[in-house]
Amino acid sequence: MNFARLKIALLFVLVANLGILHSQVLVYNTYQDFLNQTPVQYDGLDNYRAFGEAMSLKVIKNGETERIRCKDFWGFVYKDALFRVDHNSPGSMIARLMSDGKLYYYENGIPHIDMLLKDSDSASYLASMGYTAYISTELDSEMIPLTSGTNLIDRKRAKKKRKRFRKENTEHEELFNCIRNTAIETLRRCISKYNADDSQ
DSSP: OOHHHHHHHHHHHHHHTSOSOTTOEEEESSHHHHHHTOOEEESEEEEEEOSSSOOEEEEEETTEEEEEEGGGSSEEEETTEEEEEETTSTTOEEEEEEEOSSSEEEEEHHHHHHHHHHTOSOOOOOOSSSOSEEEESSTTSOOEESSOOSSHHHHHHHHHHHHHHHHHOGGGHHHHHHOSSOOHHHHHHHHHHHHHTOOO
16 A cells, blocks of 8 residues: 555545544545645535535535535545545536545445445445446546446437546556446445555
8 A cells, every 4th residue: 555545545534533523524625634634624514415406415514404515525424434526527526435446446436425324334326426436546536337327418428438447547457458348346346456556
């Protein structure tokens, strides 16, 4: 693990041990804010809106609710889970960071938010908005969709991004050779094996 990844890992430990309420929402306007651990703090998450318009979160502050647009910030932490905003996707969709190693791996944030809000361990992974899963080379680099999206424009966009990524990052071809389909189980198995082989 290189220094940058070690620093991120240590930051996750720091976030988990800040002594703040587990259900608080820590919003980071920029990636630098995340590195510096200078979030905008909210008391909790009431709900989200993701259909028919840009995604937003309904947060709680001092007993009052307010809606914040995901396109206006870099990411957030809720119940110790880190979510990034895909600013290049329609609606500024959120994605939850699931693992890191040779690549950072994310899954569509909606099912994960649903699980955290309901304290459940299951949800539907069929993306109704955005993409099912993503990868990136760094925690703040472009998120590359591993799935096709929900409409023709999204499919073309995702295919173009993957093609460019594979051309510019041939060292990761082993991962793409493993991905024979886009079922969430296949993606998880392939990324888990690939990142487990990280010798950095």
